Amino acid sequence: MDNAPQLIQERSAPPATLVIFGASGDLTRRKLLPAVESLARHNRLPSQFALVGVARTPMGDEQFADSALGDRSLLDKAQLQGGIRYVSGGYDDPETYKRLAETLDGLDAERGTAGNRLFYLSTPAEAFEPVINGLAGAGLNHPREGSFSRLVIEKPYGRDLPSARELDAVVHGSFDEPQVFRIDHYLGKDTVQNVLALRFANSIFQPIWDRSWVDHVQITVAETLGVGTRGGFYEHAGAMRDIVQNHVLQVLALALMEPPASFEAEGLRNEKVKLLQAIRLPTNRDIADLAVRGQYTRGGTRDDLMAGYREEVGVDPLSRTETYAAMRLNVDNWRWAGVPFYVRTGKRLPARVTEVALQFQRPPHLPIPQDQLTGLEADALILRIQPNEGISLRFGAKVPGHSFRVRTASMDFSYEHTFAEESPEAYERLLLDALLGDPTLFIRSDEVEHSWRIVDPIIEHWAQDNSPIPTYEAASWGPADADRLIGRSGRAWKNNI
Numbered sequence: 001m002d003n004a005p006q007l008i009q010e011r012s013a014p015p016a017t018l019v020i021f022g023a024s025g026d027l028t029r030r031k032l033l034p035a036v037e038s039l040a041r042h043n044r045l046p047s048q049f050a051l052v053g054v055a056r057t058p059m060g061d062e063q064f065a066d067s068a069l070g071d072r073s074l075l076d077k078a079q080l081q082g083g084i085r086y087v088s089g090g091y092d093d094p095e096t097y098k099r100l101a102e103t104l105d106g107l108d109a110e111r112g113t114a115g116n117r118l119f120y121l122s123t124p125a126e127a128f129e130p131v132i133n134g135l136a137g138a139g140l141n142h143p144r145e146g147s148f149s150r151l152v153i154e155k156p157y158g159r160d161l162p163s164a165r166e167l168d169a170v171v172h173g174s175f176d177e178p179q180v181f182r183i184d185h186y187l188g189k190d191t192v193q194n195v196l197a198l199r200f201a202n203s204i205f206q207p208i209w210d211r212s213w214v215d216h217v218q219i220t221v222a223e224t225l226g227v228g229t230r231g232g233f234y235e236h237a238g239a240m241r242d243i244v245q246n247h248v249l250q251v252l253a254l255a256l257m258e259p260p261a262s263f264e265a266e267g268l269r270n271e272k273v274k275l276l277q278a279i280r281l282p283t284n285r286d287i288a289d290l291a292v293r294g295q296y297t298r299g300g301t302r303d304d305l306m307a308g309y310r311e312e313v314g315v316d317p318l319s320r321t322e323t324y325a326a327m328r329l330n331v332d333n334w335r336w337a338g339v340p341f342y343v344r345t346g347k348r349l350p351a352r353v354t355e356v357a358l359q360f361q362r363p364p365h366l367p368i369p370q371d372q373l374t375g376l377e378a379d380a381l382i383l384r385i386q387p388n389e390g391i392s393l394r395f396g397a398k399v400p401g402h403s404f405r406v407r408t409a410s411m412d413f414s415y416e417h418t419f420a421e422e423s424p425e426a427y428e429r430l431l432l433d434a435l436l437g438d439p440t441l442f443i444r445s446d447e448v449e450h451s452w453r454i455v456d457p458i459i460e461h462w463a464q465d466n467s468p469i470p471t472y473e474a475a476s477w478g479p480a481d482a483d484r485l486i487g488r489s490g491r492a493w494k495n496n497i
Contacts, residue, residue: 013039013435015048015114016148017107019100021131022122023053023064023086027154031185032122033067035427040080042424044432048112050083052103054096058088083111091123092130097138104140115147118434125156129170136174152181152434155246156237157443160459161452168445181434182443186247186354188426188433191389191415193441195254195356196268198383198391205381206259208360210335215378217341218357218494219252222349226296226306226474227323231314238459239293239325243345245455249276250443251385252329252343255356256336265440269447276450278333287461289488292470292481294324296348299473306348306474320469322462323347326482329454342486344493348474354385357494374399374407380494389415389423 018036020028039045053064064086085103089096107113119135121128132151135141143149151171158164171180186192199205208214221243227234234242253272260267282290297308309315309323324346331341360379380394390413397409415423433441470479477495486493 010044011432011436012044013046013049013432014116015046015112016116016118016435017050017052017104017113018118018120018431018435019052019054019104020120020122021054021091021127022124024055024057024059025122027122028053029067031425031427032120032431035425035431036080038425038428039432045080048114049080050085050107050111050113051080052085052087052100052107054087054089054100056088056090059086061086083107091127091134094134094137097134097140101138101140115144117143117147117149118152119150120152120431120434122154125159128153128167132170132174141174141179148179148437149175150179150181150434150437151175152183154183156241157182157246157448158452159236159241160456161449164448164452168448172445177445178439180445181439182445182448183430183434184246184250184443185426185430186385187250187441187443188428188430189385190423190429191383191385192251192254194391194415195251195383196263199255200259209358211337211339213360214339215359215361216339216489216491217255218359219248219255219341219343219355220357220494221248221251221345221354222351223345223347224349224352224475226309226348227312227315229313231312233314234323235315235319235321238321239323239345239347240455240459240462244325244327244343245451246443248343248345249451249454251354251356252341253447255383256331256341258335263440265438268440269444273444273446273450275331275333276447276454278331278336279450279454280330280332281453282457284457284461287458290328290485291458291461292324292326292479292485293322293462294346294470294472294479294482295319295321296323296346296474297471299348300475308474309347320462322469324349324472324478324482326478326485327458328485340489340491342491342493344478344482346472346478349477350475350495352387356383356385357381359491359494374405376406377408382494390418 020032022028036051061084065084085107087096087100087103089099104117108115117140119140121131123131141149153171158167199209253275257271257275260271295309298305298311300306310317310319326342326344329341329343331337331339358381362378376396377394379396382392382394384390384392393411394408396406399405399407430441470481472479477493483493
């Protein structure tokens with residue numbers, strides 16, 4: 001029997017055309033085009049590949065190619081050479097889609113893209129419906145036999161459960177669910193996927209991954225930046241819609257779900273949905289005890305004074321939009337019943353960090369005298385998603401010396417220092433997955449609905465609450481109410497990040 005290790009075949013995209021709506025926008029410039037460049041550089045795109053930009057901004061093919069490629073040497077790459085086009089027009093104008101269809105047919109003939117199309121909606125949410133209807137009106141939603149036509153949709157996917165359902169009705173009126181790829185770039189991060197590897201590729205952690213050993217879990221998504229130039233958008237979103245409904249709940253689902261029977265896409269997504277279904281839905285009378293909001297005010301230092309949220313461009317001077325949100329969630333299933341899950345996110349916090357921290361139960365009896373313990377913290381497993389990507393295991397250890405003293409120590413795993421391989425950017429990984437038709441790291445329709453069911457009651461409660469919104473100084477860890485939220489049970493936020 002041959003026991004030699006089998007080489008893993010590198011994944012490469014099939015012949016296809018990537019069509020980006022909103023091609024002149026910020027997301028396209030900062031994330032999507034660099035992802036295409038990187039895929040080309042790493043030979044993940046075939047020579048039968050084409051890129052088409054669609055936007056209202058007037059532009060020619062050559063001008064779009066110039067803006068698309070930061071590295072001009074990539075024009076010599078077979079994957080991109082002569083394969084970049086641009087279609088200018090309104091998203092609600094049928095002529096735009098007629099010209100797009102002609103462009104796509106021409107690329108099929110010239111470059112052999114085989115009728116495969118990936119339509120990426122990098123537009124404001126209000127353009128989703130006219131673009132989808134325009135594609136359907138031109139017959140671009142139905143692929144030829146043996147080809148594919150897929151739709152990638154950016155968040156926000158609705159602004160609440162009713163609007164998410166309305167958007168689903170529009171999407172499913174033209175595209176079947178297997179054609180739809182709802183993107184959350186957090187799921188494209190290697191370190192988020194490493195949560196799955198840690199849990200299901202190691203037998204050592206599985207026995208302690210439940211209510212018998214875990215005291216509580218904290219999930220933190222903290223940003224040091226304010227809203228910047230996104231004030232107008234953020235006024236209609238807020239922290240709960242912008243981060244909690246998607247990023248936070250997706251990370252929570254991966255960390256807490258049951259082991260799937262297989263790593264097939266539907267097996268994994270089924271378990272995520274089961275976990276979201278098990279989260280206890282907040283009721284109006286409980287919200288004051290389990291959810292906290294806040295808004296940053298001017299803060300920092302004399303040399304680095306940061307503006308308050310209401311002073312940002314595009315923000316209402318009397319705004320009640322939350323830039324910070326924290327919640328306590330309960331999962332009503334066999335594994336996690338009784339374990340509180342604390343999640344928080346905020347802008348203008350002291351550190352940029354995304355992490356999941358599982359704090360374990362303290363020993364039932366500690367025979368070591370208190371004066372021999374030097375700031376001993378509870379054992380914890382900390383999954384650092386960004387930055388300094390890696391894993392820390394926190395435990396008590398004896399301090400070297402003649403006396404017996406115990407203090408907290410850590411064992412650390414660092415992605416940067418362990419692996420020589422370059423980690424792809426999240427959009428790079430997700431674009432390749434969509435081209436390959438792999439939906440594992442994309443969000444299914446029922447996942448979206450269950451996420452909105454969790455946050456909607458809180459958003460509605462805050463909208464009806466006329467009391468002053470709690471505030472926190474920029475560069476602090478959030479409002480005092482957040483400390484009280486977790487402090488009621490004798491616990492504290494992990495702020496020593």
